Amino acid sequence: MIDPHLFDPAAVSEEIRAQNADIVAKLAALPDPMSVPPSVVRERRAQGLGPFPLMPSSPRAEVIEIAGPAGPLPLRIIAPDNPRGVYFHIHGGGWTWGTAAEQDPWLDRLADRCGLAVVSVEYRLAPESPYPAGPDDCEAAALWVIREAESRFGTFRLFIGGESAGAHLSAVTLLRLRDKHGLTPFRGANLFAGCYDLNLTPSVRHWGPERLILNTNDIRVFADNFCGRMSDRTNPDVSPLYADLEGLPPALFSAGTKDMLLDDTLFMASRWAAAGNRAELALWPGGCHVFIRFDSALSEQALSRIDAFLEAL
Template identity: 60%
Template sequence: MTSARPQATLRPSTPLLVDPALFDPASVAPDTRAVNASIVKALGAIPDRWVFPMAVLRKLRLEGKGPFPLSPESPLAQVIEIDGPRGPIPLRILTPAAPPKGVYLHLHGGGWCLGSARENDGLNHRFVERTGFAVVSVDYRLAPELPYPAGPDDCEAAALWLVREGPGRFGTERFAIGGESAGANLAVATLLRLRDRHGLAPFRAASLNAGAYDLGLTPSARRWGDEPLVLNTRDINVFVGHYLREGGDIGTDDVSPLQADLTGLPPALFTIGTRDALLDDTLFMAPRWLSAGNPAELAVYPGGCHVFVGFPGSLADQALARIHAFIGTC
């Protein structure tokens, strides 16, 4: 009688295990509650920001007249322009004093309509100091004036520039990519485009913070409602409407990367707060990343609002330390 083949012992994967207590309101720290309350108060005082054209909102933000303070300009920053499919693309480059240990390609948030590399000087300067990496932040074209695919085209061009020019300019081929909100969406879109269009996989790691990965709206985005905690359901619909105003399909891989084939992508750290309208985007995307054969880590922070790393507090400090460590060891 033939003996039965022994069964392999299956151990649950640990990187994506999530403690249910993280979602308990009692787990939210007092300073996180205070930050959230101040955001709701500031944005709740604005009658309707969408009556203003996006160009006006961008100008106000760059002048420090938006709802939140503008960070000081980094003394490390310089701006260059590279060629793109629709003309010049500005890159804001922050370089450490010592030779860079690597280069982080940063794609800012803002719903594909707002935001800029300059507005991220505070976070990017801190990133340079804590990791020793240079940061290349892309001022990609914005909707509604230049909707999809203009933004992803610019990000793809910037990534190809880094692959081509990065080793000579920075003295390293150690590249990482990432972004916040719409920037995380564009980071994944860029990885997919490099893989599918160019046969390239140059990035060793991806830091994906509060990304929008399904523009058809995941349940948390659809059900969030009107609370103005940085981002609400109406805001998401406004941004998506502008971004896809010339016919982009929400089912396209580089529009809604949650729907894409994710094989062959780099290790990723997914960062999200439990008080983020895009919570489900990350909770759905991280397991898909892992199931496609890519290393993935999921960091969930109690009470964190949308892109909470951009606001002061112990929660942001904790999350940024993990992001810096993740990229610094890639």
């Protein structure tokens, strides 16, 4: 069972308490990001004016283009010498913001510590390109990784993962590969702070207006952007929480206890295990949404848990 002490306020370190308070104060002083066009927010994020600090670019990052469903599809690749595996990464940002270039230090870490070549897909964003554009791009990129891994990187050892919307799209991609192509090539999934029910889980609905990275209205707008005209949000291709999850790879589900998407992780990990798959659950006291974007002892613990999970597979 889940240890209730993880949710005890006393379990939250002073470092994380202070960090969360700083985040709330900073975002309260900024304009509501939902009051301006997504393009404006994307530009602000590129300047370091969003909720997350800028992360430096990797000097070894390479961008290639493959044939995508709607034209050229960029892939950002960070690879060590003689990779021992390939990690297919899908970035977050509410299906609306974010880029494959925003989290190079994470990808460098996977290359250096786990020996993985990391391929991050620059999928189309909503609301300009709503469902099924993003999932279609991720599916195409995953098929490229499966097809090219041995010839390009010399390995068949494949992993998949992402954060927030990227965790959602990772789950959707695994289901598409299984159901449309009869493929289950990934030996592990790293799913961090995902949103798996676009009808909104109770933790999202009950959160309210405080913006600790996100608030209830933010998630509602993101879901509307992604779904577009798709009315059935119980469709597993939209909300993978409702899918038949049988035959999926071992997965590490991670979330902070102060993440408004906490229920999504708790529910999805339970359904993953109930379908007969190996599921590991890592809950981090006081962590906000995708707290690993901020330097802290808690972030290092969470990232080390990810490293260990991937190394063991």
